[in-house]
Amino acid sequence: MFKSGYVTVVGKPNAGKSTLVNKIVGFKVAITTPKPQTTRFNIKGIITDENSQMIFIDTPGVHTPKDKMGEYMMKNVDTAIQSVDVIIYMVDATKPTIDKANETIMQNIVNTKNNVILCINKIDKIEKGKILKIITVYDEYFKSIGGEFKEVIPISVYKQDGLDILKESIIKYLPEGDLIYEEDEITDITEREIIEEIIREKALNNLEEEVPHGIKVEVQRFKKRKNRQKQAVYDIDVDIICEKMSHKGIIIGKDGAMLKKIGSSARIDIEDMLQDKVNLKLWVKVRPDWQDNENYLGNIKSRI
Numbered sequence: 001m002f003k004s005g006y007v008t009v010v011g012k013p014n015a016g017k018s019t020l021v022n023k024i025v026g027f028k029v030a031i032t033t034p035k036p037q038t039t040r041f042n043i044k045g046i047i048t049d050e051n052s053q054m055i056f057i058d059t060p061g062v063h064t065p066k067d068k069m070g071e072y073m074m075k076n077v078d079t080a081i082q083s084v085d086v087i088i089y090m091v092d093a094t095k096p097t098i099d100k101a102n103e104t105i106m107q108n109i110v111n112t113k114n115n116v117i118l119c120i121n122k123i124d125k126i127e128k129g130k131i132l133k134i135i136t137v138y139d140e141y142f143k144s145i146g147g148e149f150k151e152v153i154p155i156s157v158y159k160q161d162g163l164d165i166l167k168e169s170i171i172k173y174l175p176e177g178d179l180i181y182e183e184d185e186i187t188d189i190t191e192r193e194i195i196e197e198i199i200r201e202k203a204l205n206n207l208e209e210e211v212p213h214g215i216k217v218e219v220q221r222f223k224k225r226k227n228r229q230k231q232a233v234y235d236i237d238v239d240i241i242c243e244k245m246s247h248k249g250i251i252i253g254k255d256g257a258m259l260k261k262i263g264s265s266a267r268i269d270i271e272d273m274l275q276d277k278v279n280l281k282l283w284v285k286v287r288p289d290w291q292d293n294e295n296y297l298g299n300i301k302s303r304i
């Protein structure tokens with residue numbers, strides 16, 4: 001009996017949603033960083049074996065939006081929790097308090113009437129004895145609003161702890177059905193989008209708080225050619241768009257050092273993905289308040 005279906009992963013920013021999806025799928029479909037609000041739009045990660053096909057939907061972390069981009073990020077989450085087979089609600093074990101965002105998430109998922117699995121992540125960072133207390137608090141709140149977790153699974157994506165149990169539990173709640181995607185499909189994110197995301201990941205990792213959160217990356221040229229030695233080379237021209245002139249200076253850095261750092265680490269990952277040489281050129285541009293302009297929200301808006 002073959003089973004297939006959709007599994008949405010929701011939670012607050014930084015809980016480890018993208019890290020989990022990448023680990024289970026076995027391919028980096030989504031970027032991950034120590035900074036909150038890394039993921040901006042829904043990304044599918046598909047894993048197929050002889051008995052099942054699970055289509056994971058990684059979503060942006062739930063937060064109170066400050067601009068149009070934030071509003072569209074939350075719309076991504078809203079659509080991703082409707083009509084799926086399983087919702088994994090991921091909580092960071094190191095930040096277990098139920099705050100407004102957690103309440104909003106639980107209220108929204110209760111309303112969908114979907115199967116919900118509570119997943120407590122990062123248990124490698126807390127004492128084992130504390131897990132039960134976290135579970136009880138979440139269980140009680142969810143029950144108080146009329147919900148019920150089908151399963152509660154403590155995990156550590158880092159230590160691969162609990163992941164097999166999680167997969168088995170998900171499969172239990174998938175309906176019988178055929179392949180939804182081709183066997184070899186892994187994601188719905190395009191090569192261009194992956195390149196943009198890799199560059200954003202390096203910007204998030206190398207720049208301080210406020211600057212990288214106001215960054216948008218756009219691939220302007222993506223072309224394969226043969227060099228003189230008849231080897232394939234990709235010419236990739238990319239705009240890094242930021243919101244302020246002062247940010248542009250920071251992104252470029254002294255004598256261009258920061259931009260070089262972002263570019264060379266991104267190039268390594270892009271070459272790894274494309275399995276060919278990459279000639280990567282980065283340009284920094286200023287577009288004030290782009291996050292509040294409908295025309296500039298691109299895939300954050302169109303992938304809902």
Ligand SMILES: Nc1nc2c(ncn2[C@@H]2O[C@H](COP(=O)(O)OP(=O)(O)OP(=O)(O)O)[C@@H](O)[C@H]2O)c(=O)[nH]1
Nearest residue numbers: 013014015016017018019033037038039061157158
């Ligand atoms: N200690 C520990 N850290 C983890 C674990 N899983 C993920 N992390 C870290 O948590 C941070 C956030 O991970 P992400 O996967 O980007 O989190 P996210 O939930 O997708 O975040 P948003 O996209 O902002 O919503 C990263 O630094 C991860 O390396 C884990 O099992 N243990």
Ligand SMILES: [Mg+2]
Nearest residue numbers: 017018038039
């Ligand atoms: Mg993420």
